[in-house]
Amino acid sequence: MSEEIFLMKGNEAIAHAAIRYGTDGYFGYPITPQSEILETLMDEAPWETTGMVVLQAESETSSINMVYGGAACGKAVFTSSSSTGISLMMEGFSFLAGGELPCLLINVMRGGPGLGTIQPSQSDYFQAVKGGGHGDYKLITLAPATVQEMADFVALGFDLAFKYNTPAMILADGAIGQMMEKVKLPPFKARRTEAEIREQCPWATLGKPADRKPNVITTLELDAHKMEVHNLKLQAKYKKIEKELNMxxxxxxxxxxxxxxxxxxxxxxxxxxxxxxxxxxxxxxxxxxxxxxxxxxxxxxxxxxxxxxxxxxxxxxxxxxxxxxxxxxxxxxxxxxxxxxxxxxxxxxxxxxxxxxxxx
The missing domain is CATH 3.40.50.920 (Rossmann fold)
Structure with missing residues (x-):
């Protein structure tokens, strides 16, 4: 049976959709109102079925840097947090965008500023859409309005990230994360083989063949002219995305x-x-x-x-x-x-x- 219908929370839908997408890894840290993403992944234990890595890191900062490492290997990896936790990840977001590394980021928003409240909010719009972190970068940002879209946007987010070699974000609010609705989950998709990753992501740091120099992924460039060339490349890509993507x-x-x-x-x-x-x-x-x-x-x-x-x-x-x-x-x-x-x-x-x- 390729299509199954379940009753679940938006956060749970994200977790199930990620497993079925063939995601390679999740690295995160619990914070209300998105903790069910990590909890559901742990309950489902996909490392025993699909081989997906699920790791609760020691902090949000560690989580996003683990995502950077996985993404640099061409793996389908993601993290999730809420508002204050997302703020702690901002440096990593900029590094991922600067390194042109595809990954999926999820923010289930809560009220702020500061520690704020665990109740739903939409006050992270600027943080997501205007970049949030340092430098001239953009995040493809998807805003679900239903639990079904929470599930659907996992595959969409990953596909867009790999299409454009850039991070993509699902920007939801606590109400969507916590509400329960009927969901049609997608069929299971096999994780990509190393050969498939090499074909899709020739820049990935998966070890070097004998006839190729090792790939080095870095966002550091001390030559201002070279840094400007890289920035112009990023801006051209963002213009291309703006032309092609409008939902x-x-x-x-x-x-x-x-x-x-x-x-x-x-x-x-x-x-x-x-x-x-x-x-x-x-x-x-x-x-x-x-x-x-x-x-x-x-x-x-x-x-x-x-x-x-x-x-x-x-x-x-x-x-x-x-x-x-x-x-x-x-x-x-x-x-x-x-x-x-x-x-x-x-x-x-x-x-x-x-x-x-x-x-x-």
Whole structure:
């Protein structure tokens, strides 16, 4: 049977999908609200069935450096954490991006700043989409809104990472990580052989054939001109990704007077708010960005001249709203509504905010 249906949490779905993808290794450290990823992997013991390595490192810093080592060998490796733990990994993210190493990073967001709360939040948008760490780099960033997408985006994230030789991130919030829904898990996929890794990743440090110099993967370059050449190469790749990758969902936008823009849990809430608004005769549509980077700016801009306003709904103080304003470039009024500290807005709150900000 190639397709099986289960009831599970979003975090559990990620773990099962990773095993079935043929992932070579996971290196992580527990932190709420994503600890079930590591717990599920330990319960499933894939090292006995698929050969996958599962290791709880001594810290987040150790975890991300283990990912760097595995990725440098061309292996399909990943880590997961939440907000404060992700902050500790930022140096490693920059090293992975600078070294052009494919891997999967997962952030199940909690409220902040500081230690904050274990409740769900979307306040790490800047951290993921704007780079977070040092240097001019980008992370392909996928924003799931369902438990099914938590499972589906594991394979998608890995495939994109290996296609473009760059880290990819699944940016979820604590609500998606903890909620339970029905999930169709993918069939099992065999782990790649060393020969397949050499073919897909000729740069991998798997030991050198007799006729080849050893591969050295490093992000250190003391010659400023050579460093600039490398940076220009990275920027050209990012432009290519922006041209080729644009994932979003549009609902009821064709006849809309107002459009809600939201991702993750906030998008689920906005879909209900949209239904409430239309029941009152207010024509509201919804755009849900799925790739937060590259951002689906053109999808939003194409409606700018035919609507009266855009409301971004985020579980933060207003972060994605900046990208929406850049997308429409002043063609239409853009407002933000958000809750912070782990509070999840309600559909009625969203509808009230829309009415108050646009007098509709």
């Amino acid at each position: 979003h969902q549009e609902i009821n936008c064709e006849d809309a007077d107002y459009i809600l823009v939201a991702f993750g849990t906030a998008a689920r809430i906005c879909q209900k708010a949209m239904e409430l608004a239309r029941a009152e005769g207010i024509k509201v549509g919804l755009i849900r960005p799925i790739t937060l980077w590259p951002y689906p700016s053109k999808a939003i801009d194409k409606y700018a001249s035919q609507i009266k306003g855009i409301l971004t709904v985020e579980m933060n103080a207003g972060q994605m709203v900046e990208d929406v304003r850049l997308a429409v470039n002043g063609k239409v009024k853009v407002e933000h509504y958000g809750r912070m500290g782990g509070i999840v807005p309600t559909p009625h709150e969203v509808l009230d905010a829309l009415k108050n900000k646009f007098d509709c």
